[in-house]
Structures are given as C-alpha cells and as structure tokens.
Amino acid sequence: MPLTRRDFAKRSALTGAGVALAGSVGVLATAPGAIGAEAPDGGPDGAADGHGIGYGPLIADPDGILAVPAGFSYKIITRTGVTTLDSGESTPSNHDGTGTFEGHRGTTLLVNNHELKGPRADWPHPVPLAEGLVYDPAASGGCTVVEVAKDGSPVGEWVGIAGTSTNCAGGTTPWGTWLTGEETEDKAGEHGMTKDHGYVFEVDPYDRRAGRDPKPLKALGRYAHEAVVVDPRRGHLYLTEDASGPNGLFYRWTPPHGFRHGRGQLRSLAGDAGVLEAFKCFDSGGRFVDDLSRATKAGTVYGVDWVEVPDRDARKVSVRKQFKDGEVTRARKLEGLWWADGGAYVVSSYARDESPVQHDGQVWFYDPRRRTLTLKVLLGVNPDPSKDGALDGPDNITVSPYGGLIIAEDGEGVQHLFGATDDGRTYPIARNELNIGTAAEPEFSEFTGPVFSPDGRTLFANIQEPGIMLAITGPWKRQRRQR
Numbered sequence: 001m002p003l004t005r006r007d008f009a010k011r012s013a014l015t016g017a018g019v020a021l022a023g024s025v026g027v028l029a030t031a032p033g034a035i036g037a038e039a040p041d042g043g044p045d046g047a048a049d050g051h052g053i054g055y056g057p058l059i060a061d062p063d064g065i066l067a068v069p070a071g072f073s074y075k076i077i078t079r080t081g082v083t084t085l086d087s088g089e090s091t092p093s094n095h096d097g098t099g100t101f102e103g104h105r106g107t108t109l110l111v112n113n114h115e116l117k118g119p120r121a122d123w124p125h126p127v128p129l130a131e132g133l134v135y136d137p138a139a140s141g142g143c144t145v146v147e148v149a150k151d152g153s154p155v156g157e158w159v160g161i162a163g164t165s166t167n168c169a170g171g172t173t174p175w176g177t178w179l180t181g182e183e184t185e186d187k188a189g190e191h192g193m194t195k196d197h198g199y200v201f202e203v204d205p206y207d208r209r210a211g212r213d214p215k216p217l218k219a220l221g222r223y224a225h226e227a228v229v230v231d232p233r234r235g236h237l238y239l240t241e242d243a244s245g246p247n248g249l250f251y252r253w254t255p256p257h258g259f260r261h262g263r264g265q266l267r268s269l270a271g272d273a274g275v276l277e278a279f280k281c282f283d284s285g286g287r288f289v290d291d292l293s294r295a296t297k298a299g300t301v302y303g304v305d306w307v308e309v310p311d312r313d314a315r316k317v318s319v320r321k322q323f324k325d326g327e328v329t330r331a332r333k334l335e336g337l338w339w340a341d342g343g344a345y346v347v348s349s350y351a352r353d354e355s356p357v358q359h360d361g362q363v364w365f366y367d368p369r370r371r372t373l374t375l376k377v378l379l380g381v382n383p384d385p386s387k388d389g390a391l392d393g394p395d396n397i398t399v400s401p402y403g404g405l406i407i408a409e410d411g412e413g414v415q416h417l418f419g420a421t422d423d424g425r426t427y428p429i430a431r432n433e434l435n436i437g438t439a440a441e442p443e444f445s446e447f448t449g450p451v452f453s454p455d456g457r458t459l460f461a462n463i464q465e466p467g468i469m470l471a472i473t474g475p476w477k478r479q480r481r482q483r
Contacts, residue, residue, distance in 0.1 A: 054427025098449030181225025
C-alpha cells in the first residue's frame, strides 16, 4: 500500500532529525563544499578528545602496510602472491566484501569476495576453478573462505565459489550464509563470458558440498549488484546497485507467500519468485525526489514507496533503464549496506556531474516500519584528497559492537578506516600506507570489507590491491556520547 502524504508527515515528525557528522576527521559536512570541524587536538588524525572519543593519532607503520593508534596491532591473514589456498594455489587478488561467522573451537570463518572482472587471462591470480564450484569457467572472480584461529593466526583458505564475475559486496544472512553480488551486467558472449552475469549467489562457509553446481538467485534480479541485507523480521531482502547512465537504484525483494528462509532455500526458487521493486522517495511536502543527492542537509527525511521491476532478468533492457523519469529515485554509487537498529544503513559513495548535486558521500538509514529514509552522514566535496585526514568516498560499512559505524574509504588520495559515533563525532582507526604507485605519484588502494569477529575482539578489513586481509586488535572501547 502506498505511503500517503499525511502518513509521511506524521512519521517525519516522529522520526526527528538525523545525525550531522561534522566531527574530527576530514570533510564531514551538512552541505556540499562545507568543511567539517578540525580534530579537538588540532591534528589531522583526530586524537582522542576530552570525552574519550577515538583511540588517538595514527602511528606510521615501519613495514609500510597499516598505520594504527598506539596499543593496536595487526596481522596479515592472507596476501595475494604470498599466502596459498589449501589446494596450493595463490590467494586470489582484489579482496572486497567480507562476512564473518563463528567457527568450531573458537575459530572465525570469513567469506571473502574477489572483485575480478572479465576473462581469467586478464588476472595473474584469479579464483581457482575448484571442481564442482564453478558457475562460468571463463570468469575470474568468486569467493574464498578463510579460517582464523582464536589467537588470530590463519588456519586455512579454500574456494567457496568460482567462475563468477566482479564479486564486489554482499551480505551475511541470519541463517549463516553469505550472499555475494556480481557488479556487472555482462551477458554470455560479452567480454569472453559463456554465461549471463549480474546475479547474486549464496555461499555456505560451513558446508563445501552446499555450493556445488552454483545457481544464480535470479529472483533477486540481474544488474550491477553491490550489497545485500536481510530483514530478519519481515523476510525482505534489500539490495544496492552501483551504476550510472542513469544512476543506480535501491531494491527490495519480497518473498512469495509461505516461503521460509533457510540454508539453500533461495536457490530453490524460480527466477520470477516473489516481487522485486525499486524505491521511490518523496519529501514531507509530497514532492517526488528524483535523486538522493538532492539532500543537502544531514537529518533530511524522505518517505519511501516501492515500484515493481518490469523485467528483473533484464533480457533486453537493463533494470534501471526500464523506468521513466519520475517513476523511481536514483543515486550514484549505491554501495555498502548493513542491517542494524531495525533497519538498513545504505551508502552512496559520491555524486559528480552525472547527479543533480555533488557530494563525497552519504550514509542513509531506511526504517521499514516507518517507511522512511533518513540522511545520517553527508560528506561535502573534498577539496584536497591527497591531504591526510580528509575523507571522501565511503564504501563498505559495518556497525560496531562498541557503538556507531565503521566505514571503509574508497576515494581519491589517502585511504582510511574511520569510525563515526552515534552523536556525530568521528575518529580514525587505520590508514593504508602501502603505496602501489610511485614516490613521485603515490597511490593507495581502497579499504574493503570491514567486519568484526563474532566475539567483537577483532576488526577484519582488506586492502583491495594487491589483495591483503588484515586482522586489527587493540583496546577497543565503547565510544561515549558527548554531554
């Protein structure tokens, strides 16, 4: 049932303002181009302030990998070209979205996407074509499963799925599996592929046999998938699309009547099962919102309706191109998703000339009960990405067991992992110091896949290129609210 203008006005009043993260790190602002507040100590790295926020300045790493605060340390769990799978091949490259699961005897299992697009010959270290786990033998991407001991030492790594393409983000499920999304729309015959791509696949970290004969979850649509989350109460799946020309969409999949989620149940569904819809937003005055970049103030609240996708398998026309102007709301680079606090946190990494208004990142919160979307974080355009401490391009996101958000930066220049508290202050957690460019023109790869271990003691994250999985430990503490 559509959300009426009167209903939305009432819910807007109840929802209240969002959090304006104009805190201690970088360009966190309430309007594009505005500059966030400087760190309390005046330094770019945001040392812990008088209220105990953060962990202090980042300390340069003599090994040139990762700068972390005093008292913190890291271990390299996997590294492309250095560590190997149980089968002897190199760990695949281009680490991306990651999920954690509780393993046996205190171990942690991680499912790690490898964002490899196109033919296998294009990559020195594609995901190996493990027998029985291959969707398309021409494709280079997939997932590996990594086991880490309680003390943080790596135990083993094996293929979870192979022969998929451009495995970017994904999401864990309440029933203990990983949903991996292909960020591509390549069809059979394009770029060397022998099957259609642009689907979501399910990977079971506990049962290697469950992944045999991989089957795309066609009911969730074929488009440039990023992340996916599951509403554990209502059974809906929410999905993001990273695309432009036109900009991508935010989707909701409603399961068919009588369907019950569980291991392997999604792959049993027909390609047209359930209903796939794209969102349509309007403001408190009932006016249609064509693009999320229109929001120029943290705390903006939109009402949300859902519009059914005509052809979810995009047999002739890309899903996002099946809608005319005025039918759905769009956004550039819809990426990270995380389910917490009864709803979905949604990231739009940036907006440029293809969008109505430019920015360097938004984080929204979708409340399914109120059917509202609230802007929680807005990053103005970063005037100098090369400056340490400045932020742009939030991507993967997770909710911290110590309060607030952990956000991976995928922008220009220096790359960080940073935290954002519930009341709007920010602090650095790590900085990528692995220069994959030159001394004259340094280049630093993005962070991907931040996620805590099930016991909350270890923050796992990846440096995408060349492909390094890191385990970060230290004196984690709950981040206090400002009084």
